[in-house]
Structures are given as C-alpha cells and as structure tokens.
Amino acid sequence: MSEQHSTNESPADDAPSHREVVIIGSGPAGLTAAIYTARADLAPLVIEGEPSSTSDQPGGQLMLTTEVENFPGFSEGIMGPQLMTEMRAQAARFGAEIVTAKVSRVELAERPFCIWIGDPEAAKPTHTADAVIVSTGARSVMLGLEAEQRLIGHGLSTCATCDGFFFRDQEIAVVGGGDSALEEAGFLTKFASKVTLIHRRDELRASKIMQQRAFDNSRIEFAWNSVVDDVLGETKVEGLSLRDTRTNETRILPVTGVFIAIGHRPNTDLFTGVLDMDEAGYLVTGADRSTTNVDGVFACGDVQDHTYRQAVTAAASGCMAAIDAERWLESRTD
Amino acid sequence: MAGAISNLSENTFDEEISAATEPVLVDFWAEWCGPCKMIAPILEEIAIEQSDSVQVAKVNVDEAPELARRFEVMSIPTLILFTDGQPTARIVGAKGKPQLLEELASHL
Numbered sequence: 001m002s003e004q005h006s007t008n009e010s011p012a013d014d015a016p017s018h019r020e021v022v023i024i025g026s027g028p029a030g031l032t033a034a035i036y037t038a039r040a041d042l043a044p045l046v047i048e049g050e051p052s053s054t055s056d057q058p059g060g061q062l063m064l065t066t067e068v069e070n071f072p073g074f075s076e077g078i079m080g081p082q083l084m085t086e087m088r089a090q091a092a093r094f095g096a097e098i099v100t101a102k103v104s105r106v107e108l109a110e111r112p113f114c115i116w117i118g119d120p121e122a123a124k125p126t127h128t129a130d131a132v133i134v135s136t137g138a139r140s141v142m143l144g145l146e147a148e149q150r151l152i153g154h155g156l157s158t159c160a161t162c163d164g165f166f167f168r169d170q171e172i173a174v175v176g177g178g179d180s181a182l183e184e185a186g187f188l189t190k191f192a193s194k195v196t197l198i199h200r201r202d203e204l205r206a207s208k209i210m211q212q213r214a215f216d217n218s219r220i221e222f223a224w225n226s227v228v229d230d231v232l233g234e235t236k237v238e239g240l241s242l243r244d245t246r247t248n249e250t251r252i253l254p255v256t257g258v259f260i261a262i263g264h265r266p267n268t269d270l271f272t273g274v275l276d277m278d279e280a281g282y283l284v285t286g287a288d289r290s291t292t293n294v295d296g297v298f299a300c301g302d303v304q305d306h307t308y309r310q311a312v313t314a315a316a317s318g319c320m321a322a323i324d325a326e327r328w329l330e331s332r333t334d
Numbered sequence: 335m336a337g338a339i340s341n342l343s344e345n346t347f348d349e350e351i352s353a354a355t356e357p358v359l360v361d362f363w364a365e366w367c368g369p370c371k372m373i374a375p376i377l378e379e380i381a382i383e384q385s386d387s388v389q390v391a392k393v394n395v396d397e398a399p400e401l402a403r404r405f406e407v408m409s410i411p412t413l414i415l416f417t418d419g420q421p422t423a424r425i426v427g428a429k430g431k432p433q434l435l436e437e438l439a440s441h442l
Contacts, residue, residue, distance in 0.1 A: 050430025051369055051376070081371075153408060159368075161367065162367045162369055236406070
C-alpha cells in the first residue's frame with residue numbers, strides 16, 4: 001500500500017534528518033495528526049510501521065477488519081482498509097511524508113528528540129524531532145499457549161479477513177467476547193458451517209447491535225464460561241481443550257480452525273521507563289489533553305485509550321495531539 | 335526478464351517451478367487480504383534486488399484453491415520457497431522487508 005520502503009537506511013553514515021514533528025504510527029490517530037500538522041505547514045514525517053498479520057501494522061487495527069459501519073460520513077459503511085488508504089492519501093496530499101519502517105529506539109530525555117529506525121545501536125539516530133506524536137496503537141493479545149507458535153498459520157489465526165476463506169464448510173471457533181470477536185464470528189459464517197464463540201463469562205461485552213446480530217445468526221453457537229486450556233493438533237489444528245470456569249470440567253471441542261480475538265495490548269515497549277504508563281501499559285496523558293510527562297511528546301489513539309478504542313475517537317485524539325503539538329511548538333522559547 | 339513476477343496457475347505451476355534455474359519464492363495471496371497487499375510492493379523490490387539469487391512468483395488462492403490445498407496453505411500471505419522444485423522454507427504472515435530478507439537469506 002505504500003510507495004516507500006525506507007528499510008536500509010544507514011544512519012551511521014548520514015546526519016539525522018530533522019523534523020519539526022515526527023509521528024510514530026499510522027492508524028486513524030496518527031494519520032489524523034498528520035493531516036492536521038501537514039495543513040499547519042509543519043511537514044510531518046509519519047513512521048508508519050511495517051507489514052504484519054497482527055494488528056501492529058501500517059494503518060493499524062482497521063487494516064484487518066471488513067466493514068466499518070460507525071465512522072461518521074459513510075452512510076453505507078466503508079471497508080476498514082479503504083478508510084485507512086483514504087486517510088493516508090489525505091495526509092500525503094497536504095505534504096506529510098510517510099515511511100514504511102518501524103522505530104527501533106527513541107531518546108526523549110533531551111531535545112531535539114532522537115528516533116532510530118533499523119539498528120538501535122547505531123551511533124546516530126535516523127531522525128531528530130522538535131515534537132513527537134506517539135500513535136503506536138495496540139496489538140492483538142494471544143492466548144499465551146505453547147501450541148500457538150506451532151499452529152499459527154496451520155488453523156490458528158489472528159486475521160479472520162485473511163484466513164476465513166480456508167475454512168469453507170468447516171467447524172471453527174472464535175475466542176473472545178467483544179465487538180471484534182463478534183465481527184469476526186459473523187464474517188466467518190460466510191465460509192464456515194459452524195462458528196463457536198468461546199467466552200470466559202456468561203455475557204458478552206460487545207455492543208448491543210453486535211450481540212443481537214450474533215444471537216440471530218444460526219451458524220454461531222456459544223460456549224459460555226469457557227477458557228481455552230490448549231489448542232490440540234501436532235501439525236494442524238484439530239480441536240480445543242476447553243475448561244468450564246465455574247465447574248473446572250474440561251471438554252474437547254473438535255474444530256479445524258481457531259481465531260483469537262481476546263483483546264489488545266498497547267504498543268508502548270519503546271517508551272518503557274520514559275513515558276508514564278498505567279498498570280496495563282497505556283500511556284498516561286493530561287486530563288482532556290494529549291500531553292505526556294515529557295514536554296513536547298504527545299500521545300493519541302489506542303496507545304493512551306483503553307476506554308473508547310474507536311476509529312472515530314482515535315481520529316479525534318489525533319486532531320487534539322496535532323493542535324497541542326502545534327501550540328507547543330509556537331510557544332516554546334528554547 | 336530479470337525481476338519480473340509471474341502469476342502461476344494450477345496449469346502452469348509444476349512446469350514453471352521445475353524449470354526454474356534459481357529458487358522460486360511463491361507468494362500465496364488474495365485480493366481481499368490486507369496484509370497480502372501490504373507485502374506486495376516489498377516482494378516487487380525483492381524480485382528486482384535479488385534477481386541473481388531468487389525468482390518471485392504469485393499464486394492467487396481464489397483462482398488456484400487446489401494449489402493452496404496441496405501445499406496446506408491455511409493463512410495468507412504465505413511465502414513458500416521452492417529450491418530444485420521442492421518446498422524448502424515457509425514464511426507465514428506479513429512481515430517487514432528487513433525481517434523477510436533475513437528469513438530468506440538463511441535459505442538461499
């Protein structure tokens with residue numbers, strides 16, 4: 001989806017390129033921040049990340065979804081990847097530069113801030129910046145079972161839109177109870193003969209409309225109060241070992257595929273010990289602001305939001321970060 | 335043509351893979367797969383930059399479901415490296431260019 005792949009930069013030979021604003025991450029928050037800062041003539045650089053099959057990738061979580069029905073302005077809905085392609089093009093139209101690469105290290109103790117792409121041990125950073133907007137988002141959480149590494153790509157998947165096709169007329173399972181789990185389950189019934197939704201509690205946390213759709217879908221069954229103890233199969237998924245959370249009884253659910261949608265974890269490893277985080281690792285921002293504990297570093301989107309986590313709230317907070325950064329750049333005296 | 339990416343069908347697959355003089359990296363993909371589209375430009379770059387050591391080819395799993403079944407592809411993108419006509423390495427899931435090159439280098 002991108003024109004540029006700056007992956008072989010050798011910062012050791014080159015002086016770092018300096019920017020007024022560097023945006024790390026390219027979901028709705030990062031790209032909205034890019035649109036606003038580009039229109040404010042700040043020539044932002046967006047370091048968009050690298051392709052992956054989890055939600056940690058350019059364009060963010062929406063790249064793995066299908067129809068987005070609740071983003072205002074699209075009365076008939078819009079496909080997630082299409083929405084992100086449009087946002088990216090909109091940012092580029094106003095002069096944002098976008099590089100397909102992952103940040104490997106940041107130094108935020110002094111200004112200008114230093115940002116490395118590639119070798120984190122390189123003597124010189126790849127970029128320096130007066131202000132940094134962090135919009136690194138969140139990625140899907142895995143179950144944490146040993147079997148996952150063995151069976152990923154062999155019936156175990158984190159991307160229903162990528163892999164649903166391979167389970168035509170088969171019985172499969174989705175683990176989770178939120179909107180993304182129900183969206184995946186509904187999408188997968190286009191292919192699978194039966195989808196069992198495995199949820200640890202006896203009620204879903206998903207929105208009412210998504211719940212109703214799932215209850216009305218005759219191909220979706222529910223395994224309530226159940227957790228996955230193990231994924232069975234040596235070379236491909238053959239079943240799940242489920243444990244009842246109330247009785248501790250275990251049972252085998254024979255399935256050929258399992259899709260994991262149990263939630264997200266913020267992508268904040270880069271900022272450990274530097275930016276203030278809550279217990280779950282989300283960045284802490286000022287009340288009704290995008291400011292962090294480091295002057296000149298702003299955070300927006302899911303990396304600092306475990307409450308709303310919507311495309312539209314991420315975009316809105318990206319706008320806030322852009323305006324906060326612009327005002328801070330204007331007001332600073334150093 | 336050096337660096338060109340061919341589209342393999344169920345009819346041409348065996349012939350093209352066995353006739354290849356270099357290892358062939360086959361990308362199993364589909365139009366509706368976001369991560370597949372993300373790695374497409376990277377594969378185009380690799381096809382050109384590594385044209386001395388590897389060929390790149392594509393299999394559209396919508397058009398060639400039998401090939402996907404035969405090689406037990408259950409997740410896309412899946413990249414399978416064929417050396418002397420045999421599958422010798424498999425990379426499942428989209429990855430960035432440095433990581434792809436690193437995984438590829440150990441098999442070339």
